Amino acid sequence: MIILYTLPQCPFCIKVLDFVRKHDIEFTNKNIEDEETKEELMKLGGKGQVPYLVDGEVSMYESDDIIEHLQQKLENKE
Numbered sequence: 001m002i003i004l005y006t007l008p009q010c011p012f013c014i015k016v017l018d019f020v021r022k023h024d025i026e027f028t029n030k031n032i033e034d035e036e037t038k039e040e041l042m043k044l045g046g047k048g049q050v051p052y053l054v055d056g057e058v059s060m061y062e063s064d065d066i067i068e069h070l071q072q073k074l075e076n077k078e
């Protein structure tokens with residue numbers, strides 16, 4: 001299960017969300033405008049930066065790294 005922590009107005013989040021939607025990747029979007037969700041992110045990653053990906057045991061900040069991780073998963077499926 002892929003979880004993305006995001007903010008609606010964040011251009012880095014929009015870039016990642018565009019990628020997952022374009023490639024029909026199943027995911028759960030967690031909006032950190034919600035205080036509890038932001039606290040959850042802080043606990044997981046240690047900072048409130050978005051986007052943040054959780055993919056099973058793998059988790060990361062940085063939109064380019066997230067897209068690269070997802071791209072590699074898509075390539076491994078082929």
Ligand SMILES: N[C@@H](CCC(=O)N[C@@H](CS)C(=O)NCC(=O)O)C(=O)O
Nearest residue numbers: 010011012048049050051062063064
């Ligand atoms: N280099 C990062 C930049 C991410 C970034 O700057 N996100 C902003 C929102 S657009 C943010 O979370 N700022 C709050 C913070 O860093 O605590 C990426 O590409 O993901």
